[in-house]
Amino acid sequence: MPQFLPKRFNGRLIVVEGIDGSGKSTQISLLAQWLRLRGYAVAFSEWNSSPLVRETTRRGKRKEMFTPTSFSLIHATDFADRLERYILPLLKAGAVVCADRYAYTAFARDAVRGVDPAWVRNLYRFAIKPDLAFYFKVPLEVALGRILGGRNALKYYEAGMDLGLSRNIEESFRIFQGRILVQYEAMIEEMGFHVIDATKSIEKQQREMRRIVLREFGRTRPPEVLGMEGMIARADA
């Protein structure tokens, strides 16, 4: 059985994946900006951002109530809400939807948390197959250097503290991210990721992404894909 539902819509779905600190969020926002300048109607969706589910996720995290299974399910609920209410209608309308993380994030993280991999794969079977999935490949130490050097304090679940890997939050984060990296690497071929070398300069990575997008979408906007004019006209109507 195929992993995802085939896309039957006019729009395009581009997703970025990689461990924390791989630089994927920077790259997808640069790409979205560039696509807008090329006249595409672009929308954006971020992992774990559904307003419907937010309070529940917050409660679960604050009180450390999650088990691997309920953690997996609340993220799938969040994803389903964004898909049903936002991503799917926009793809039908012909927009380019850029997603910062997709179901692959769940495949990697939930497997590390000990959830049955086949069960998680089935869980996300309602998802739409992306047109392009970029994977930002980066050695663990490079990514850790980017994150741990920053000002943001690590959070409990983000560092995988629920797994009891280490009592030291930084050490736990290292081990957790290392295991997620292994999961991602194993998915590259199976999921058909476009691998971007995330140790290169931001500019070089972006050039590579744009080259791939031009190759896949063509140099001019395909007629079925919604342009900026379309969005404006619709908003005015």
Added chain:
Amino acid sequence: MPAPTREPLTFYRTPLPGVEISELQGKLIVIEGPDAVGRSTQVRKLKTWLEEAGHAVLDTGMARSALAGKGIRQAKEGNTLGPVTMTLYYLTDFADRLENEIIPALRAGFVVLMDRYIFSIMARAIARGESRAWIERTTGFALVPHQVLYLRANVKDLISRVVVGRGAFDYWESGLDLGFGRDMYDSFVRYQRRLIQVFDSLSTPYGFEVVDAGRPVEEVFAALQGAISGVLTPGRAVKAPRRTKRGKRPPRRSIGLAGRRPAPLTLDPPSVRPSSLPVPE
């Protein structure tokens, strides 16, 4: 004849990480059926009856989890809950109750009386056009209950209960999110008819015991009592782990209510909060 008791408990498909099945000494009894069939009334009566007989009872139902109950109620108020999102939100709620309330209660030897189980989640998803294979696999981490009692009624019975008992049709119970009909009544009839069809189709594969719910409350109650008695040894459901046929004593980490003598009649079981349940270290 009631279905034979399945011991020990097992998972349908995908075992939950970290759960030792052999520790689960209680009984898991599920009351299923469509909206307005009278489930909650029966669960209430059964709980009193079981407690009088000395069983410690945990009763729990949908959207009552500490984690997701409030979120689900809020999401339903907005009427913007998509079918897959709704399915997964309810499943999150179910997982939280299973791991934090139901399994600890079973470990402690309680009778767990469930007002709805995965079958309602499955029926709602399938009635809304989701794939049956998908939802069956997704709910595969549920425990196989000792008994599933399916309260079966016709749409006509449900309608009279809704009109007499509640005075109005409910948005979600009428399937208005997908609009099965031109108004609430039409939509209710079509949606509930579809739900009943799905429940019927689950009946054999999942071993439901069908109870005719188109009868007066007391008759239905008597039928349920008879069925449940077949699964419980009166007054002895809360019991010490017995020697198994192989002569091995199941590991016993849990506490409390287990003992040779029948549990006292005055047991005061917790309402539904997991914190009040005796949980092993």
